[in-house]
Amino acid sequence: MKDDRYEIRFSGSGGQGIITMAIILAEAVGVYDQKYVCQTQSYGPEARGGTSKAEVVISNKPIDYPKAIKTDLLLAMNQASCNAYCSGLKPQGLLIVDSGFVEQIPFNRAVAIPFTQIAIKELKNQMVANMIALGAIASLSEIVSIKNLEKALKARTPQKTEGINLKALHAGLQSVKQYDITSLPESETSEDEDV
């Protein structure tokens, strides 16, 4: 974590397990990695189109304002949420999308992975696409220790599905192995470039 504040926004459709991802990441970093973390869901008129959004703010210091301001990382599990939240990314931020649901990627620094397709093909269960995405996020952001992410996942998952969720997490870590995000270009457009 370069700066003192790292903001992640998870977004997608209701039913894609968006909030679960955020809670597991927040517990891994806050309880086990022992940083300051705020995890937030907000509901307003914009949240009623079937989209789901959850945020995690991580800091080495107490967090004054717990909602995301300019995100360092956006996960978009569908096109609607990608379109809705992409402009909230920092120019040097990172967009991660499920390439099965997001065709148009309006941001240079992006990684597209078929999370849901991997879940269906490799794990025979569409429901774990969120844990694959969480693995990818952990690997690309390096914001959380994998050991502590596994701990939090176990604490937040019914014992029956622990095995498949852990497999999904590791499939997610593997899925982005070939990506070198330092080589991605910086986005040239930003609505609130510092003066």
Next chain:
Amino acid sequence: MKDDRYEIRFSGSGGQGIITMAIILAEAVGVYDQKYVCQTQSYGPEARGGTSKAEVVISNKPIDYPKAIKTDLLLAMNQASCNAYCSGLKPQGLLIVDSGFVEQIPFNRAVAIPFTQIAIKELKNQMVANMIALGAIASLSEIVSIKNLEKALKARTPQKTEGINLKALHAGLQSVKQYDITSLPESETSEDEDV
């Protein structure tokens, strides 16, 4: 909701389903009742003693600051969390405790119900004490429609446990039927009485 902002804090031990309560209430009010809602978990040094805390802020207007400032309602599922968060209540606020785990109640406007004991005796499952508490909160606060709370519960609960969770919710509604909170005295001590 008298004021434009209503703040609820859920607290207890890890494993008591504190965050689940908050998420279900937030979805019921935010998605189905269509108010503005922020639901937050914060993790810092204080969160590492095995206590769990989750907050829901409800408003008719967009919410500027999503964390609880002075709470209207505090649920304390154990003594440690009761002691930790009681001073954050408004003088006219309401404290609800699990009387099986909270013996000392440091606030006048309090309702003590044996949530966990009801869960064990009536529903043969300690795990649904949180849904009983959520039913009690819904009844006493009148902040959410019961129909929409049921909808959110169904959306957030594995189908297998939907039945017992709904039963627990209604046991919670019943458990506080005899309470008239308008008759409770206002707390006379407040750290930040308005000047």
